[in-house]
Amino acid sequence: MKIAIIGGGNGGYAAAADLTNNGHEIYFWQRSKDSSKALIKNKNSILMQDQKGKNRIKIHKICNTISTAVKNSEVIIILLPAFAQKDLAKKIKPHIQNNQIIFLPPGSFGSWIFMKEIKNKTISYAESGTLPYLTRKKNINAVAIITRASKLPTGIYSNMDHKRIIQKLKNIYPSVVYCGDILSGALMNAGPIIHPPLIIFNIGPLEHFNKWDIHNEGTQESIQKVMFKLDNERILIRKKLGYTSPHYPIKDHYINKGEKWMYGNLAHDKLVSSKDWREKINIHSHRYVIEDIKEGLAFIYSLAERLNIKAPITSSLLDITSTILGTNIKKNGRTLNNLGINYSLNKLKKILSDKK
Numbered sequence: 001m002k003i004a005i006i007g008g009g010n011g012g013y014a015a016a017a018d019l020t021n022n023g024h025e026i027y028f029w030q031r032s033k034d035s036s037k038a039l040i041k042n043k044n045s046i047l048m049q050d051q052k053g054k055n056r057i058k059i060h061k062i063c064n065t066i067s068t069a070v071k072n073s074e075v076i077i078i079l080l081p082a083f084a085q086k087d088l089a090k091k092i093k094p095h096i097q098n099n100q101i102i103f104l105p106p107g108s109f110g111s112w113i114f115m116k117e118i119k120n121k122t123i124s125y126a127e128s129g130t131l132p133y134l135t136r137k138k139n140i141n142a143v144a145i146i147t148r149a150s151k152l153p154t155g156i157y158s159n160m161d162h163k164r165i166i167q168k169l170k171n172i173y174p175s176v177v178y179c180g181d182i183l184s185g186a187l188m189n190a191g192p193i194i195h196p197p198l199i200i201f202n203i204g205p206l207e208h209f210n211k212w213d214i215h216n217e218g219t220q221e222s223i224q225k226v227m228f229k230l231d232n233e234r235i236l237i238r239k240k241l242g243y244t245s246p247h248y249p250i251k252d253h254y255i256n257k258g259e260k261w262m263y264g265n266l267a268h269d270k271l272v273s274s275k276d277w278r279e280k281i282n283i284h285s286h287r288y289v290i291e292d293i294k295e296g297l298a299f300i301y302s303l304a305e306r307l308n309i310k311a312p313i314t315s316s317l318l319d320i321t322s323t324i325l326g327t328n329i330k331k332n333g334r335t336l337n338n339l340g341i342n343y344s345l346n347k348l349k350k351i352l353s354d355k356k
Contacts, residue, residue: 002073002074002075005019005069006030006070008030008031008032008036010135010136014131015079015132016057027063027072029063033064039140047141049145066095078104079105082110085113089114089116093118098121101165106127106188106190108191108192108296108334109183111157124156124165128188130191134146134270136274147270150264151260153177155185183241183349187237187300198218199214201222205218213277214277214281226313230314231249236311240309248261289321294333297329298318298334318330
């Protein structure tokens with residue numbers, strides 16, 4: 001299948017290499033022209049390391065322009081942070097063609113931003129709960145894939161048969177599982193649940209040490225208690241909106257038996273043992289904060305407010321982060337009002353379900 005990979009971060013490099021290795025024709029675009037030039041100089045190849053070993057993968061085309069990537073593809077996979085979605089939607093708008101699929105894994109309801117920007121086109125949208133990979137880019141030409149998603153709950157908005165869209169996505173990622181509309185898909189996003197507690201409760205060592213692993217030393221029982229309560233608030237919102245299980249509770253990510261989470265059993269252990277997540281995290285610029293708190297968690301809180309649901313953990317984490325960053329995230333983050341949704345959630349759900 002012809003697929004555009006948009007984004008040159010961890011997920012972008014992993015997807016470009018992995019999907020090429022699986023036989024797809026990949027058009028890879030990233031914002032960094034220097035990185036693209038380096039890949040072209042390296043004969044379009046990325047060194048991919050996974051559980052099977054190392055394999056040098058030659059990408060079909062490294063695109064200098066986003067138009068080349070978009071216009072040649074059946075599916076456009078967007079692997080850029082949520083805060084880049086608004087500008088990206090404007091950038092790809094002139095090049096979008098009818099019957100393409102725009103897939104955001106994950107998106108924090110970013111599908112809505114693309115829908116509002118790209119009009120008068122027959123486009124299908126899909127949004128999932130996590131990246132298809134636990135992965136880290138090792139350098140400008142190499143990526144390590146620690147594990148792949150075993151379940152990728154995905155919401156759909158399309159005027160085509162949803163089963164057809166899901167099947168097309170399953171041809172790319174067999175782990176894709178239909179979970180309803182794109183709002184349901186957005187509320188599967190694990191990043192705004194995992195990262196805010198780990199960042200806020202590790203802020204001392206994060207600011208003190210040159211590198212710190214929030215998933216190793218930074219993941220302790222007391223912090224997990226807060227994380228699980230935070231996740232309960234997300235699940236309560238899902239239930240109030242009428243979404244049924246599975247809700248993929250975050251506690252299953254840390255349990256190595258029983259119900260498998262999105263990355264399967266032992267994923268957390270694999271992540272920690274890789275040591276690839278021991279890194280420098282700048283509180284003011286890292287995507288765990290700028291994306292998962294200012295965009296993802298703010299959106300969850302906005303839904304709770306509209307539904308008159310008490311969400312004290314969500315609220316507290318936003319207040320603390322607002323103090324640190326010197327901004328009012330509840331007002332300035334990704335809220336329903338800031339997305340132009342100043343009407344009832346019943347009306348929103350009706351809009352999202354008006355397709356097939």
